Amino acid sequence: MSKSKYDVQVNPDLCTGCLRCGLACSELYTGAFNPLLARIHVKVSGATCEILFTEECNACGVCADNCFFEALTKTRKEAQA
Amino acid sequence: MSPGGFAGNTIYVDLSTGVIEKRPLDLGLAEKFQGGLGLCIRLAHEAISPGRGALSPENPIVLGTGPLVGTHLPATSRLYAVTKLPTSGTVGWCGSGGVNFACMLKNAGFDHVVIRGRAERPVYLEIFNDDMKIRDAGHLWGKGVEETDAILWEKYGRPTGILAIGQAGENLVPFSMAFVEGLATLGRGGFGAVMGSKNLKAVVARGERGIRVADKKRYKEVSRAFLKSMREYPYLKEWQDLGLVKSFPLVPVEQYKAMKKRRVACVSCPVGCKDVVEIPDGEYRGLVKGTSSVINLYTPVIYGFKDYRESIRFMALLDDYGLDMFEFFGIMGFTAELTRRGIIPAQDVDPEIRVDSLASMSAWAEKISLRRGLGDLLAGGFPGILEALGPEAEPFAPSLVKGMHPYAGPGSSLPWDLFGTMELGQVLDPRGPHVGAGGSPTYFAKRPLEVFPKHLRRMGVPEGALGRILQKGEAEDEEGILRVGRLLRYSHRWFAILGSLGVCARAAINRFYSVSACAEMAEAVTGFPTDPETLELRADRSWTLLRIMNLRDGFSRNKQETLPDRWFREDGFKDYATGDPLRPETVEKMIEDYYGEWGWDLETGAPTPETIARLSLEEESKK
Incomplete structure (x- = not known):
C-alpha cells in the first residue's frame, strides 16, 4: 500500500456486506464487476464481519469512495503527517 | 456495441x-x-x-x-x-x-x-x-x-x-x-x-465471471450522477440507521438500538434494510437473528405476545421452518375459532391454541411444518382446511383472497384501513394478496393528492392519465377523487420496470429512481436502444403476458378477483382520499378502471385484440 496517496481505514462494525467496494474495485482493475475478482474481500457472517485486502491492493481508495456506510474511509497520507 | x-x-x-x-x-x-x-x-x-x-x-x-x-x-x-x-x-x-x-x-x-x-x-x-x-x-x-x-x-x-x-x-x-x-x-x-x-x-x-456494461463512458456518467443524488439525500443516514423502524412505531427505537448488531444490505445497496439483531437479556439472551426487517420480528406482538424477546425467538423458529407468518397466524386464529365452535374437537387441539403464547405457537409451528397430528390438516392452508371441514367452517374463516389471508387491511396483520393501491393490489395481483407490486404514493397514509403528480411522473404515468387518476372535485372546496384502480395499473407497470431491470422496489430505494433514470441505465448497461417509452412498453408486455398465462390456465374475474365481505363492514376499509366507508361497488368499479387503463376487457379482464397487437403479443396469446 506504500505507493498510494491514501490510507484506507476499516471499521467492520459498520459494514453491511453490500460489496459496493468490491464491485467498484473489480471494475476498475479487471473491467468487469464481480466482488470475487476484487482486491478487497468482505465476509459478513451474521453479526461478524471480516474485511481483507489482497497483496495487489495499492490503497487507491476506490473502495472507500463507494462505501455508503463509513465502514471504509480514506485519508490522504500528507494530511496525517 | x-x-x-x-x-x-x-x-x-x-x-x-x-x-x-x-x-x-x-x-x-x-x-x-x-x-x-x-x-x-x-x-x-x-x-x-x-x-x-x-x-x-x-x-x-x-x-x-x-x-x-x-x-x-x-x-x-x-x-x-x-x-x-x-x-x-x-x-x-x-x-x-x-x-x-x-x-x-x-x-x-x-x-x-x-x-x-x-x-x-x-x-x-x-x-x-x-x-x-x-x-x-x-x-x-x-x-x-x-x-x-x-x-x-x-x-x-x-x-x-x-x-x-x-x-x-x-x-x-x-x-x-x-x-x-x-x-x-x-x-x-x-x-x-x-x-x-x-x-x-x-x-x-x-462464480468468477464478471458483468460488463455495453457503454462504459455513459455508465460512468449515469451512475456518478445518480449515486451523488443518493449521497446528498438528507434522510439517507436515518434510513440506514433505522430502516423501516423509522416509520413503524411498533418497534421502540431504543429497544431496537439495544439489540441491533448489524444492518445488512443486498449487493450494491446503499441503504441496507435488513437486520441482524441479538437479544440482549432474559431467557433468550445471545440469540442472534437475521431478518429482512426487524419489524417482521415483532409480528407476534401484533397478535398478543407480551415480550418482544419471545416474539423474536418465535420468528427465528418460524423462519427456520420456512413458514409465512401472516398465513400462519391467520390459520391459528381460524383454528382457535373452529375449536370454540366445536367444529374441530377440542381433544385434537393439543396444546391449546393461544396466539399470544410462545410455547403454544412453537408447538403448532412444528406440528404444521412436520405435518404431525392436527398439524397435517392445518398444513393444507385455508383452502385445504375449508375443503376438509366443509361449509360448516366457512363462516368463521377470515377474509380470503385467492385462498390467502390479505395481510393489509381490517382484521389483518397490518390493520390499516385506508384503501390505496397496495390494498387493491391484493385482489388484482395474479399471485394473490401481496402488497409488493402495488406501491405508489399511497404507501404513505393520507398524503395529500397535490403531491401525487410529482411521484406519478417519476413512475412514468403519462400526462394524459394524470387527470384520469386524480379527478378534481366538482365544487371548488370539494375533495378530489383518487381513482385507485387506474393508479394501480401504473404501479404494477412501475414494479415490472424495476423488476425487469433488477432494481429493488422497496420504498427506500424506488424513491430515488425514475423511469427516465431507468431508461438511461438500461441503455448504458445493455446497449439496447431504450427510452422511457420503450421501457414502459416492455413492462406492459410482461405484465399483460402474466395475465394471458393465467387466463390460459382457467383464471376468471368472477372466480378469483372477488372481494372479502369483511372489508366493507362498519370497521372496514375507508376511501383513501375522503375517508368515507368503502363500498363493494366502488371497488368493483376500481377493478374495471384497472382493466380499462390496461386495455383489458372490462368484463373478463382479458387483454383486447388491440392491446395484444400494441404489445406485439400475438404469438404468445395463441399458445
Whole structure:
C-alpha cells in the first residue's frame, strides 16, 4: 500500500456486506464487476464481519469512495503527517 | 456495441431425468421483455403447461435476475421467480432481495434458471462458473433454513449465494417460502412447497465471471450522477440507521438500538434494510437473528405476545421452518375459532391454541411444518382446511383472497384501513394478496393528492392519465377523487420496470429512481436502444403476458378477483382520499378502471385484440 496517496481505514462494525467496494474495485482493475475478482474481500457472517485486502491492493481508495456506510474511509497520507 | 449487463446464458435442468442444458440467452426475447421479471414471465409462458398442478413435476420454476444485477448501480440485486403457486393456483411472480445470490448467479454465468421435474431423492443445485451440478441433499433434508445455510457455507464459503427451504417446504405446506441466505423471502403463496415438490432443498451459486456494461463512458456518467443524488439525500443516514423502524412505531427505537448488531444490505445497496439483531437479556439472551426487517420480528406482538424477546425467538423458529407468518397466524386464529365452535374437537387441539403464547405457537409451528397430528390438516392452508371441514367452517374463516389471508387491511396483520393501491393490489395481483407490486404514493397514509403528480411522473404515468387518476372535485372546496384502480395499473407497470431491470422496489430505494433514470441505465448497461417509452412498453408486455398465462390456465374475474365481505363492514376499509366507508361497488368499479387503463376487457379482464397487437403479443396469446 506504500505507493498510494491514501490510507484506507476499516471499521467492520459498520459494514453491511453490500460489496459496493468490491464491485467498484473489480471494475476498475479487471473491467468487469464481480466482488470475487476484487482486491478487497468482505465476509459478513451474521453479526461478524471480516474485511481483507489482497497483496495487489495499492490503497487507491476506490473502495472507500463507494462505501455508503463509513465502514471504509480514506485519508490522504500528507494530511496525517 | 455488444449487449452488456446480461450473463448471456439460461440453464435448464430436468430433475426427473438429470439432464442439464445450457442455452445462450435469446437476445431478441431479452430485448423484447427487458430481462429479470419480464423475461422470467416470458420463459414461464413457454415452460408452463396449462392445467398442471402447482406441485406436479410439470410445473417449472423459472428463476432470474435483471441486466443491471451485478453492476454497482444502487440496489440492483433483485431475484425473481415465476411458477404456479399452490395456494392461489395462479401463475405468480415471486420476488426477493437477492442478498448475494442474484449477483453470484450472474457471475456464475446465468441470467435465468429453469427447473423442471422431480428428483428421486433430495437434491440441491450447485451453479458455479458456467456449470451446474445436481448434488445429493440427503444430509440437508429435515433441517431448518439456518442449519442448511450453515452447512452449505461451511462447504462453499461466503459470499456464496444460497436459496433454501425449511421443513415446511419439504412437507409441501402451501404457505411455505424459500429464503435467500436466511435474510430475504421468496414466495408467499407456497414457493417453498414448489421447491419441496421437486425434492429440491437448495440452490447455491457462485462464480468468477464478471458483468460488463455495453457503454462504459455513459455508465460512468449515469451512475456518478445518480449515486451523488443518493449521497446528498438528507434522510439517507436515518434510513440506514433505522430502516423501516423509522416509520413503524411498533418497534421502540431504543429497544431496537439495544439489540441491533448489524444492518445488512443486498449487493450494491446503499441503504441496507435488513437486520441482524441479538437479544440482549432474559431467557433468550445471545440469540442472534437475521431478518429482512426487524419489524417482521415483532409480528407476534401484533397478535398478543407480551415480550418482544419471545416474539423474536418465535420468528427465528418460524423462519427456520420456512413458514409465512401472516398465513400462519391467520390459520391459528381460524383454528382457535373452529375449536370454540366445536367444529374441530377440542381433544385434537393439543396444546391449546393461544396466539399470544410462545410455547403454544412453537408447538403448532412444528406440528404444521412436520405435518404431525392436527398439524397435517392445518398444513393444507385455508383452502385445504375449508375443503376438509366443509361449509360448516366457512363462516368463521377470515377474509380470503385467492385462498390467502390479505395481510393489509381490517382484521389483518397490518390493520390499516385506508384503501390505496397496495390494498387493491391484493385482489388484482395474479399471485394473490401481496402488497409488493402495488406501491405508489399511497404507501404513505393520507398524503395529500397535490403531491401525487410529482411521484406519478417519476413512475412514468403519462400526462394524459394524470387527470384520469386524480379527478378534481366538482365544487371548488370539494375533495378530489383518487381513482385507485387506474393508479394501480401504473404501479404494477412501475414494479415490472424495476423488476425487469433488477432494481429493488422497496420504498427506500424506488424513491430515488425514475423511469427516465431507468431508461438511461438500461441503455448504458445493455446497449439496447431504450427510452422511457420503450421501457414502459416492455413492462406492459410482461405484465399483460402474466395475465394471458393465467387466463390460459382457467383464471376468471368472477372466480378469483372477488372481494372479502369483511372489508366493507362498519370497521372496514375507508376511501383513501375522503375517508368515507368503502363500498363493494366502488371497488368493483376500481377493478374495471384497472382493466380499462390496461386495455383489458372490462368484463373478463382479458387483454383486447388491440392491446395484444400494441404489445406485439400475438404469438404468445395463441399458445
